[in-house]
Amino acid sequence: MNSxxxxxxxxxxxxxxxxxxxxxxxxxxxxxxxxxRNGAGKSTLIxxxxxxxxxxxxxxxxxxxxxxxxxEVHEKIFCMSEVDLYDTSLKIKDQxxxxxxxxxxxxxxxAFDISRKFNLDTNKRFKALSKGYQSIFKLTAALALNVPYIxxxxxxxxxxxxxxxxxYDLLLKDYENNERTIIIATHLIEEIxxxxxEVVLIDKGKVLLQESVDTLLGTGYCVSGPEQExxxxxxxxxxxxxxxxxxxxxxxxxxxxxxxPHGSHLQITAMNLQKLFVKLTEKGGN
Amino acid sequence: xxxxxxAIRYECSTSFKxxxxxxAIQYAIVALIYAILSISTGSTERLGVSCxxxxxxxxxxxxxxxxxxxxxxxxxxxxxxxxxxxxxTVSLFVFMSGIMALxxxxxxxxxxxxxxxxxxxxxxxxxxxxxxISWLWLFLLYMFICVLLYLAILVIYKIxxxxxxxxxxxxxxxxxxxTAVFQYVxxxxxxxxxxxxxxxxxxxxxxxxxxxxxxxxxxxxxxVVLGIGSYAVIRRIELKS
Amino acid sequence: MYINPNIDKPIFIQIAEQLEDSIFTGTYPxxxxxxxxxxxxxxxxxxxxxxxxxxxxxxxxxxxYKKRGxxxxxxxxxxxxxxQKRQNQFYDQYIATLLExxxxxxxxxxxxxxxxERGYDHELNSN
Numbered sequence: 001m002n003s004x005x006x007x008x009x010x011x012x013x014x015x016x017x018x019x020x021x022x023x024x025x026x027x028x029x030x031x032x033x034x035x036x037r038n039g040a041g042k043s044t045l046i047x048x049x050x051x052x053x054x055x056x057x058x059x060x061x062x063x064x065x066x067x068x069x070x071x072e073v074h075e076k077i078f079c080m081s082e083v084d085l086y087d088t089s090l091k092i093k094d095q096x097x098x099x100x101x102x103x104x105x106x107x108x109x110x111a112f113d114i115s116r117k118f119n120l121d122t123n124k125r126f127k128a129l130s131k132g133y134q135s136i137f138k139l140t141a142a143l144a145l146n147v148p149y150i151x152x153x154x155x156x157x158x159x160x161x162x163x164x165x166x167x168y169d170l171l172l173k174d175y176e177n178n179e180r181t182i183i184i185a186t187h188l189i190e191e192i193x194x195x196x197x198e199v200v201l202i203d204k205g206k207v208l209l210q211e212s213v214d215t216l217l218g219t220g221y222c223v224s225g226p227e228q229e230x231x232x233x234x235x236x237x238x239x240x241x242x243x244x245x246x247x248x249x250x251x252x253x254x255x256x257x258x259x260x261p262h263g264s265h266l267q268i269t270a271m272n273l274q275k276l277f278v279k280l281t282e283k284g285g286n
Numbered sequence: 287x288x289x290x291x292x293a294i295r296y297e298c299s300t301s302f303k304x305x306x307x308x309x310a311i312q313y314a315i316v317a318l319i320y321a322i323l324s325i326s327t328g329s330t331e332r333l334g335v336s337c338x339x340x341x342x343x344x345x346x347x348x349x350x351x352x353x354x355x356x357x358x359x360x361x362x363x364x365x366x367x368x369x370x371x372x373x374x375t376v377s378l379f380v381f382m383s384g385i386m387a388l389x390x391x392x393x394x395x396x397x398x399x400x401x402x403x404x405x406x407x408x409x410x411x412x413x414x415x416x417x418x419i420s421w422l423w424l425f426l427l428y429m430f431i432c433v434l435l436y437l438a439i440l441v442i443y444k445i446x447x448x449x450x451x452x453x454x455x456x457x458x459x460x461x462x463x464x465t466a467v468f469q470y471v472x473x474x475x476x477x478x479x480x481x482x483x484x485x486x487x488x489x490x491x492x493x494x495x496x497x498x499x500x501x502x503x504x505x506x507x508x509x510v511v512l513g514i515g516s517y518a519v520i521r522r523i524e525l526k527s
Numbered sequence: 528m529y530i531n532p533n534i535d536k537p538i539f540i541q542i543a544e545q546l547e548d549s550i551f552t553g554t555y556p557x558x559x560x561x562x563x564x565x566x567x568x569x570x571x572x573x574x575x576x577x578x579x580x581x582x583x584x585x586x587x588x589x590x591x592y593k594k595r596g597x598x599x600x601x602x603x604x605x606x607x608x609x610x611q612k613r614q615n616q617f618y619d620q621y622i623a624t625l626l627e628x629x630x631x632x633x634x635x636x637x638x639x640x641x642x643x644e645r646g647y648d649h650e651l652n653s654n
């Protein structure tokens with residue numbers, strides 16, 4: 001089966017373990033939300049996948065081929081990164097020209113088409129663009145590249161609401177016509193909650209969970225009511241966090257719901273992805 | 287292999303026009319000096335400048351440093367592996383050094399006939415007998431500067447600022463130590479022997495003849511050694527964020 | 528169409544329900560095409576697999592069907608089928624919750640029946 005396989009990756013920086021024996025996979029054909037707090041290790045892992053840095057241990061395997069220093073994965077994966085690596089003195093149209101020479105799968109017509117939709121001036125040099133438009137250029141380049149695995153690292157940073165909406169529209173349209181793996185690393189969870197199919201949550205260099213959004217939302221819920229009742233309801237459950245509002249206690253639970261006892265004053269409500277994320281990453285302290 | 291060709295093409299074609307900007311500015315300045323001199327002294331005989339090739343040293347040096355910082359980023363963003371980045375950067379060095387050595391050799395030999403007292407770098411050392419060797423020597427000299435600075439910047443990037451400064455201090459110390467060894471430890475005979483070998487490496491034979499092949503081979507050896515060193519470092523270079 | 532991410536109901540079920548409602552109220556008549564997964568996915572910014580999952584629920588219930596190469600169409604008799612289904616669910620969805628709330632409010636059976644009758648009277652008067 002085609003996938004990006006992350007195999008026992010460990011990466012240390014001067015005594016700090018950024019990634020600690022991380023293993024999981026991104027399967028072909030899904031849209032992933034790659035979530036984690038700042039410094040959780042998201043960018044480190046993306047950089048290893050893109051051969052920008054090296055793992056101390058372990059390897060990344062893309063469609064059965066090692067991703068480290070290997071041109072065989074060149075047409076397989078592309079990472080739109082948060083940091084600007086492009087030649088800043090090149091005009092946008094020339095950037096497109098070079099990308100189309102570097103990648104067989106780059107659709108330059110599509111790149112210009114997307115630029116028009118975003119009102120991106122392709123005659124400007126990269127460095128003359130505003131921060132938002134620099135992001136738009138990077139998104140455009142990534143969207144016009146027909147590689148099977150595409151990674152977006154904080155894609156909508158600095159984009160206004162209309163442009164963000166346009167980006168998600170283009171992404172979904174593209175995905176519909178041409179199924180591939182899209183990995184979105186972001187803090188803006190609510191925005192992508194309905195777009196993604198599966199979540200990989202990483203915290204302090206470890207994978208906290210990998211789950212389909214449906215299952216996750218199906219198993220995460222919040223129970224609220226008088227403290228005593230909440231505590232007794234939660235006794236045999238996996239509680240990932242608590243909140244209090246005076247006498248009202250809220251408990252966030254992951255797992256199967258059991259029916260409320262007769263005459264109970266408890267209320268069960270849904271927990272959205274963002275809440276789930278916050279509670280899960282809060283649990284480990286910090 | 288097609289991708290490697292495109293990476294080389296990127297490296298060379300994005301640097302090509304700057305070569306001519308550089309020459310345009312350089313010769314504009316030369317012309318200005320010439321004009322000022324001729325107005326103020328009334329004589330057009332002496333230009334007062336020689337060996338314009340040394341300016342090219344600075345230019346190729348800057349390009350080789352940028353080759354690391356800028357082009358590495360651009361090519362790694364576009365999914366190239368380090369081996370390809372290294373080959374394309376070295377190709378840029380060959381391309382740039384080749385063209386600039388050709389231009390400088392030609393310009394130097396023309397200037398020599400127009401401007402009284404002008405000498406080319408090669409000519410001032412070896413004379414003007416062999417234009418081809420003059421070009422080849424200059425080409426290798428530029429290459430040497432490129433790979434030397436490329437290796438230096440790679441090492442600095444790899445080991446970081448603090449360690450690089452320590453390394454620089456250590457290198458300075460070594461130079462002092464070697465000088466001391468020459469002065470106080472080695473016998474006069476040994477020192478003479480070493481100087482003689484160095485002179486031979488530069489092509490000057492004890493009998494007063496000049497063998498052009500020797501300096502060419504010496505430079506080539508340096509370029510290859512530094513190149514291998516650069517490759518060993520770039521293989522391990524990680525992008526800094 | 529509107530998706531509420533904050534209610535305790537999976538997105539694909541919300542999509543199925545909303546499509547079903549549109550079919551029931553005649554927005555998409557029988558034997559006409561309903562919007563494609565792509566259109567819905569882009570409009571609501573929802574993963575197309577989720578939309579498809581919702582549509583497949585309606586396919587399983589024989590409310591819509593797939594015309595090869597053309598898209599999803601409303602099946603003949605869909606409206607009757609939906610009405611029947613909703614009638615079956617009427618007890619669970621409305622009566623059961625009604626009785627639960629009534630017991631919390633300590634209302635008797637007679638009081639509720641009176642209220643229902645009042646509702647009918649009010650409805651008749653207003654018409």
